[in-house]
Amino acid sequence: MSVIKYDLMELVYEETGNVLNVSWSDELSVESSRFLQTVAFLFRTIQEKEVANLIIDSGMPAGGILTEEVIHCFIQNIPHTPLRKIALLESPDYLWDDNLFQVISLLITSYSLPIEISMLESRSAAKKWFSCKDKLEAIR
Numbered sequence: 004m005s006v007i008k009y010d011l012m013e014l015v016y017e018e019t020g021n022v023l024n025v026s027w028s029d030e031l032s033v034e035s036s037r038f039l040q041t042v043a044f045l046f047r048t049i050q051e052k053e054v055a056n057l058i059i060d061s062g063m064p065a066g067g068i069l070t071e072e073v074i075h076c077f078i079q080n081i082p083h084t085p086l087r088k089i090a091l092l093e094s095p096d097y098l099w100d101d102n103l104f105q106v107i108s109l110l111i112t113s114y115s116l117p118i119e120i121s122m123l124e125s126r127s128a129a130k131k132w133f134s135c136k137d138k139l140e141a142i143r
Contacts, residue, residue: 007048012041014048020133023049024126026060034067042073046080055087056133058126061094061103069106077106082114089120090129 007014011028025045031038049057089107094100104122111118123129 009044010037010041012045014045016048016052016054020130021053021055022058022130022133023052023054023056024058024060026062029063032067033073034070039070039072039076042076043080046076046084049084049086050080053085055085056090056129057086057088058090058092058129059103060092060126061096061099063095068102074106077110081107081110081118082116086118088133089118090123090132091120092126092129093122093124 004018005016007016011031013026015024016022017024027038027041031041048054091100091104091107100122104120107120110116111120121129121132123132
């Protein structure tokens with residue numbers, strides 16, 4: 004397991020299962036240029052480590068909406084990653100969760116990407132889902 008800190012973002016890579024956990028400090032606004040820089044670094048790390056499974060932990064989002072620049076960063080990068088499953092951990096801000104889920108889902112559908120996304124309660128639920136062939140198997 005390796006831990007990488009970049010500004011107010013933390014990445015934890017677990018070689019077993021090829022899982023990357025990403026989390027941001029609650030103090031970082033998603034509308035800031037700093038957030039955009041962390042997202043760009045996240046995608047570089049995904050490509051360098053050839054990550055298949057991503058856990059996104061938003062923690063206690065400080066509000067705001069995804070900027071056009073952040074969405075553009077997703078559009079530019081997500082099709083070129085080896086990602087297969089993205090687990091979005093539920094946060095106390097369901098509007099933020101839904102917004103992020105919808106943006107990623109739209110990209111997956113629009114670009115016909117071989118990526119699945121799921122909203123889950125915990126890292127352990129995400130890891131269980133990653134190890135299953137399909138989502139129904141994970142919830143049994």
